[in-house]
Amino acid sequence: MLAVENLAVRFGGVTALERVSFAVRPGSITSVIGPNGAGKTTAFNAITGYLRPTGGRVTYDGAALTGLRPSAIARRGIVRTFQKTSVFPTLSVHDNVLTGLHLRSSAGFFAVLAGRRRLAAEERALAAEAADMVEFVGLTHRRPEAASALPYGEQRLVELAVALAARPRVLLLDEPGAGMTGAEKLVVSSLIRRVRDQGVTVLLVEHDMRMVMGISDTVIVLNGGRVIAEGAPAAIQAHPEVIRAYLGASAGSA
Amino acid sequence: MKRAVGALGAAALLTLPLWLANAYHLHVVIMAGIFTILALSLNLLLGYTGQLSLGHAAFFGIGAYTSALLALKLGWPFWLGLPSAAALAGVAGWAIGRLALKVRGAYFVLVTISFAGVISLVSLNWIELTNGPLGLPGVPAPELGPWSLRTKTAYYYLVLVAVALSYALCRRLVRSRIGRALVALRENEALAESIGVDVTHYLVLVTVVSAAMAGLGGSLYAHYTRFVSPEVFLFTYTVTMVIMVVAGGKGTLAGPLVGAVLFTVLPEALRAAASWQWQMLAYGVLLVALVFFLPRGIVPRLAAALADRR
Numbered sequence: 001m002l003a004v005e006n007l008a009v010r011f012g013g014v015t016a017l018e019r020v021s022f023a024v025r026p027g028s029i030t031s032v033i034g035p036n037g038a039g040k041t042t043a044f045n046a047i048t049g050y051l052r053p054t055g056g057r058v059t060y061d062g063a064a065l066t067g068l069r070p071s072a073i074a075r076r077g078i079v080r081t082f083q084k085t086s087v088f089p090t091l092s093v094h095d096n097v098l099t100g101l102h103l104r105s106s107a108g109f110f111a112v113l114a115g116r117r118r119l120a121a122e123e124r125a126l127a128a129e130a131a132d133m134v135e136f137v138g139l140t141h142r143r144p145e146a147a148s149a150l151p152y153g154e155q156r157l158v159e160l161a162v163a164l165a166a167r168p169r170v171l172l173l174d175e176p177g178a179g180m181t182g183a184e185k186l187v188v189s190s191l192i193r194r195v196r197d198q199g200v201t202v203l204l205v206e207h208d209m210r211m212v213m214g215i216s217d218t219v220i221v222l223n224g225g226r227v228i229a230e231g232a233p234a235a236i237q238a239h240p241e242v243i244r245a246y247l248g249a250s251a252g253s254a
Numbered sequence: 255m256k257r258a259v260g261a262l263g264a265a266a267l268l269t270l271p272l273w274l275a276n277a278y279h280l281h282v283v284i285m286a287g288i289f290t291i292l293a294l295s296l297n298l299l300l301g302y303t304g305q306l307s308l309g310h311a312a313f314f315g316i317g318a319y320t321s322a323l324l325a326l327k328l329g330w331p332f333w334l335g336l337p338s339a340a341a342l343a344g345v346a347g348w349a350i351g352r353l354a355l356k357v358r359g360a361y362f363v364l365v366t367i368s369f370a371g372v373i374s375l376v377s378l379n380w381i382e383l384t385n386g387p388l389g390l391p392g393v394p395a396p397e398l399g400p401w402s403l404r405t406k407t408a409y410y411y412l413v414l415v416a417v418a419l420s421y422a423l424c425r426r427l428v429r430s431r432i433g434r435a436l437v438a439l440r441e442n443e444a445l446a447e448s449i450g451v452d453v454t455h456y457l458v459l460v461t462v463v464s465a466a467m468a469g470l471g472g473s474l475y476a477h478y479t480r481f482v483s484p485e486v487f488l489f490t491y492t493v494t495m496v497i498m499v500v501a502g503g504k505g506t507l508a509g510p511l512v513g514a515v516l517f518t519v520l521p522e523a524l525r526a527a528a529s530w531q532w533q534m535l536a537y538g539v540l541l542v543a544l545v546f547f548l549p550r551g552i553v554p555r556l557a558a559a560l561a562d563r564r
Contacts, residue, residue: 050444050447069452070444070448071450071452071453072452074448074449074450079449079450080448082444082445086442086445087442087445088437088438088441088442088445089442090441091437095434098434099435099446099449099451100449101431102431102434102435103449103450105431107430107431109432112426112430112431113423115426123430126431162449163449165449166448166450
């Protein structure tokens with residue numbers, strides 16, 4: 001289980017996160033919502049090692065993640081995506097995903113130099129796995145194209161495939177639906193559900209309330225660097241403090 | 255088709271001393287071979303990780319001095335000096351890689367330039383060891399069993415083998431998960447970390463390999479010219495390597511080969527054709543034209559043209 005305890009992040013005099021605590025139930029889809037500047041992405045960065053928290057700790061199955069490099073955290077099964085589209089731009093869609101399979105292979109320097117037959121077998125297995133992953137996100141027809149040449153929505157799918165290739169146990173998605181059309185959001189939502197059904201825990205930050213309420217098992221609301229509410233989507237929508245602090249007066253219709 | 259071209263090329267390379275009788279021409283080819291190793295080595299860093307080393311001549315020079323000193327002071331044979339040269343250059347590469355752990359881009363460039371500057375000063379001023387600016391004459395030619403490889407033809411084959419091995423090493427490396435990790439670092443470092451690529455580990459690894467390969471080139475150079483002086487650390491060498499890699503096509507396997515041959519042969523051809531001022535002018539114009547018309551390099555452009563024709 002991924003657990004955040006009293007996580008605090010301060011930038012100089014500005015407090016981005018103030019003693020945030022929550023736990024992500026294994027096998028669930030948990031969403032973190034909150035107005036701009038609530039500290040959602042900061043929390044993601046602190047959990048995944050891109051930012052060193054000023055206080056508190058993050059644990060996974062009881063082992064501390066705080067202070068580890070992002071790559072070491074990824075090796076423990078916690079993999080993230082980014083708010084701004086983040087692909088390997090000049091590589092093809094296939095090679096993007098193949099690169100994402102880094103942790104699925106093990107050949108070291110000397111094994112590579114020796115070039116044994118086992119290495120070729122590993123490479124073939126990786127290529128097949130990459131092809132499967134590209135198919136999973138529905139981009140098989142784009143496989144040989146450079147990632148940067150794809151339309152925005154498809155680049156986000158590449159990003160998702162790259163993260164999934166690392167075989168996460170916990171997948172953190174930072175606004176997976178941002179900038180997507182309604183139809184694309186439906187595709188992403190169904191992909192996220194399928195990922196969850198395969199046993200991956202999903203933690204996501206998202207602004208689209210329809211998407212959040214539609215796919216989440218649990219919703220965590222951040223405001224001003226604190227958790228102000230946590231619960232099932234229906235309970236969150238009815239939560240008076242959430243309506244006041246975040247959704248605003250007109251939110252009853254959302 | 256591709257196989258036939260490859261076989262023809264291999265046959266041409268293997269028989270080259272037979273039909274290239276002119277000793278001066280063979281000398282140019284040998285130098286092109288040594289520079290190919292250097293360009294391959296720089297390309298691992300510049301082409302695949304995207305980090306520009308402007309101190310690469312230092313690794314070349316360390317290799318040259320190590321091999322020369324071991325032969326002259328301790329009487330070590332070339333076959334021990336060569337791996338020692340690569341190893342010591344590799345250790346220097348490791349130090350640079352560790353130092354540069356946290357720095358990228360312009361700061362990596364500065365670290366490598368400073369390193370080359372320091373090493374060059376050591377070679378000039380540690381007179382007891384390096385003989386200072388006078389250099390070290392009389393580096394022996396390598397011996398292979400009863401034969402001395404002092405003829406240009408013999409040395410040509412030695413360099414050819416070294417080029418082939420260096421190329422094979424680069425090819426294996428960049429086509430593996432290690433190569434993909436290096437490219438991931440070049441393309442998007444934050445994303446690379448997020449999928450578990452320990453970028454600093456791979457940056458150190460490739461700096462060591464690149465430096466060792468440059469050291470190997472240095473050793474081959476020392477035992478070929480039979481003389482080593484602080485000139486091996488000249489910035490010009492580094493710049494030449496960068497030009498070769500960029501013009502040939504950085505981040506491709508064939509780019510450094512094409513670049514190294516072109517930019518070893520071209521200055522020599524110009525030297526025969528024109529006076530010194532015109533040489534420099536022609537060289538400069540050609541470089542500007544290359545960067546302007548083939549910004550990604552010769553090899554990627556050719557590959558794209560071939561792909562279009564299909």
